[in-house]
Amino acid sequence: MRRHLRLYVTAARFDLVEHARNRLAMVLVALFIPSWISLAYAVIPSRPVAFRLRATGRLLAPAGDQITQITGAINAVTLITGFMMFAVTFSGGRFDRRLAMAGYPRIHLVLAKTTSLTLASGTIAAYATAVICTAWSPRQPVQLAAALFCGAMTYGALGVVFGSLLRREVEGMFALVMTSLVDVGLQNPLASGGTKSAAVQFLPTYGTMQAATAAGFTHTPLPSGLAVQILWFAGAALLGLLAFHRRTKDALTTRPPLRLPWPPRHRQPAPPGRATSTPR
């Protein structure tokens, strides 16, 4: 038991150290979140934006600057956690494999990464909620923070997937930004006016958007929105887990995949060469 705890604590500690040394992410957390949320409040007019919240069917008419702060916060927290997890996954893939092949149990590495993602998402979601609360008073700040947290976790897991599958850093950043652009852009009530299209239900932060909007402007708890978001997180995390498993597997200890009993031959094979060493 102590060995498992030591493995987990050591991996989690160094994972957090790695995140803390990602200076760009730290600057984004410290400056981008308050700047973006404050700018949205200052620039967007406060006239009411009427739309129907899909999850409850209720007609809402929040101030334009307030609803934009919420969509802006979702945008900011998801992109930052997505970027953080993408960066460590992309740059650390071969190192994780080396660690796993040196004997580090992969389950402890995965738990450590999940822990650091959870801590980062929790901190960033709480920070973004606090910034919003300085401008106005959302009806349910705890639900708002929970919705942002679940969205951040989902994009963190997507960052792991992109970091595992894509071969160039720019591809990953582009994939994250474009996903967020489509995801939040289509759901933004200011742009879509609360679209009636059912397609928005399948967007990665649909649950977060519904729960966060309900938290901002109603007293109705919306656990179903959080549940949908947790499902999205679970799906993305499963994909990330499979990618991690594939990248870190040891060919000496795992069973070979089903293959033809003969190797592919495109030319005449050479006779097997034998090299045997003799001790001095």
Add this chain to the structure above:
Amino acid sequence: MRHAYGRREVLRGLQLDLRPGVLAGIVGENGAGKSTLLKILSGELRPQCGTVRHGDRFGYCPQDVVVNDALTVRQHLELFRVARGLSDLRHAGEVMEVLRLSEYADERAGQLSGGTRQKLNLTLALMHDPQVLLLDEPYQGFDWETYQRFWDLAARLRDAGRSVLVVSHLAYDAERLDELWRLQGGVLHPATAVSA
């Protein structure tokens, strides 16, 4: 074993038996399949045909430096100490002394020079005193003094009964090796030449 990348067959049926107490080398031109062979021997890659058996624990030093730029040298050692279940870092300390890496213990890997990063790369492969050592171009970026110390270390390990396999595109140090093979055409041939 045999292995191909798409239609290009890199290893065309070779057998390799590395015994204890031997310092062996494999040379070959760029793209001959040396790194593929070591990746297969270390478990990074599965051969399309054939098997690999290790009698005991082994250490693998990959050709590219595989370290975490955000962590210090000391943090790397701690992480791998826990991974390998070592009670202390005594052997790692000895290797670091030989390679003159100890003075960089608190430096982050991302801030080290190329040669010093390679010293860390090598130390991570040797720190658990493995019975079998698989080293892919292990002295890249070393200055002359460190290069000499590396060979002294390799000879000491061989004398202590370890199996050491060094893969390189050059065979300048053939006289330091007990055995030298050339990887050509996907198979191993005995070699004695000084340059590949």
